[in-house]
Amino acid sequence: MFEDVTLKLSKKKEKELLAHYNTKIQDAIEKTFEDKEFYKPMVRMSGLCRWLDVSTTTVVKWQKEGMPHMVIDGVTLYDKRKILKWLNHFERNKIISQENQMKVLPGYLSIKHVFGTIITYPKEVVLDLIEDLRETDVQDFSYWSPLYFLEYDELGCPVYLTYLVNEVGIAMHPNRYYYVTLTEEQEKALESLELSI
Structure with a gap:
């Protein structure tokens, strides 16, 4: 057994770790989006998956977490600019609220x-x-x-x-x-x- x-x-170490991790998240998200094209801001799920290089399962998971999307004539659409902002906010808040x-x-x-x-x-x-x-x-x-x-x-x-x-x-x-x-x-x-x- x-x-x-x-x-x-310690509180000090926790703050240092979270500050470091938040910086890494910000940098990683910005780097991911820096070469992405915004000329077509609204995309379907398949387009969003290709744009972010993630699976549909991930997108569905994000939707359940509150990722912004809209349904027009039965078609779910995503605004790339809102997705970028949401991802940054989502990751930052999740890390801040974690236990130590x-x-x-x-x-x-x-x-x-x-x-x-x-x-x-x-x-x-x-x-x-x-x-x-x-x-x-x-x-x-x-x-x-x-x-x-x-x-x-x-x-x-x-x-x-x-x-x-x-x-x-x-x-x-x-x-x-x-x-x-x-x-x-x-x-x-x-x-x-x-x-x-």
């Missing part, structure tokens, strides 16, 4: 949390393994949640750092990894690795 370990960020503590179960690969999935294995080991898995079966990689690595600051205090993506699928760090769904076999491969905590 594993003992639960509760980790909590989690439970770690030593011996497990990850912990589901409002932040996403927090990985307790060494970052380099996981990224190397993920790269190997992607080369063999890309279809396994479709996890729509951010991945965070548990790391430590210079004082030995645990902090959450992300090197991957946010929930809307916008890359938070260039040339890093994407969405990960591990099969049972892949999870066993990770479970055989040594934990970093």
